[in-house]
Amino acid sequence: EVQLVESGGGLVQPGGSLRLSCAASGFTFSSYWMSWVRQAPGKGLEWVANIKQDGSDKYYVDSVKGRFTISRDNAKNSLYLQMNSLRAEDTAVYYCARYWNWFDPWGQGTLVTVSS
Amino acid sequence: EIVLTQSPATLSLSPGERATLSCRASQSVSSYLAWYQQKPGQAPRLLIFDASNRATGIPARFSGSGSGTDFTLTISSLEPEDFAVYYCQQRSNWPPYTFGQGTKLEIK
Numbered sequence: 001e002v003q004l005v006e007s008g009g010g011l012v013q014p015g016g017s018l019r020l021s022c023a024a025s026g027f028t029f030s031s032y033w034m035s036w037v038r039q040a041p042g043k044g045l046e047w048v049a050n051i052k053q054d055g056s057d058k059y060y061v062d063s064v065k066g067r068f069t070i071s072r073d074n075a076k077n078s079l080y081l082q083m084n085s086l087r088a089e090d091t092a093v094y095y096c097a098r099y100w101n102w103f104d105p106w107g108q109g110t111l112v113t114v115s116s
Numbered sequence: 117e118i119v120l121t122q123s124p125a126t127l128s129l130s131p132g133e134r135a136t137l138s139c140r141a142s143q144s145v146s147s148y149l150a151w152y153q154q155k156p157g158q159a160p161r162l163l164i165f166d167a168s169n170r171a172t173g174i175p176a177r178f179s180g181s182g183s184g185t186d187f188t189l190t191i192s193s194l195e196p197e198d199f200a201v202y203y204c205q206q207r208s209n210w211p212p213y214t215f216g217q218g219t220k221l222e223i224k
Contacts, residue, residue: 045152045160045203047213059211095159101207102150104171106159 002026002105004096009110016086016114022079022096022107030054030074033099036081037106038092046092049081050099064090086114118142118209122202122216128224135191137219139204144184148208151180151189154218155200163202164189191221199223 008020022034036048049070050059058070069082079096091114097103119142129135139149147167152160162171164180167187177192191198204216 044217045205045215047211047215050211050213061212102162102165103152103160103205104162104165106161108159 002098004098004105004107006094006096006107006110009094009112011113011115012086013116014087014114017082017084018086018112020081020083020094020096020110020112022081024077024079024096024098027098029072029077034070034072034079035097035099035103036070036079037095037097037103038090039095039109040089040092043092048094051079083112086112088114090114117212118145118206118214120204120206120214120216122204122219124219125217126220126222128222129194130224131194131196133194135189135194135198135221137189137202137221139182139187139189139216141185141187141206141208143209145206145208147183148206149180149182149187150205150207151178152203152205153198153200154203160203194221196223 003025005023012018035050038046038048051070067085071080093109093111095106095109097106121140123138149167151164153163154160163174168180179190181188201218201220203218
């Protein structure tokens, strides 16, 4: 069974940093692009970042460019999102998702709250 | 950036009824459109990809149609577990991938 389990969320002050992790199992992690998608409280879905199988290509939504970094460790079957210079508008549940032209499946998400 | 507009925002129907949800793109996305279902407190789940293909394990009462700028998700006969929020998403012109704002399907 394919499983994605996020961790690392929490409360952080504006301007602070946080690193999210996503542990993958049940599939050959190194064969897939991976993604982060977020959802602000009570709002819709917003794609955040994608990373190629070997980590050589990365793409970001404009609102996080220069502040967030997506990475992966194929030996550990893990995906990461380093989030710096956090803002109140980054408050959201962050989901990792396997990407094979579509986002499928998704993890259960981890909540990031940016507040003083 | 391609904008996806879903309608209606809320749809109130009874179990057993037919549901028709719409997604309109600001420019052609060919058939590069998907539908996701999200229940309260849960992650989204892929229902339909490439406009009309059901994802693994999705019941046959769910169907997708359309191409270009106009797409439809149809649920032929609503089951109690189908009441949720539905999102469309395009991958024709990325980055960024974009989602519609969602349609809430509620019990009447």
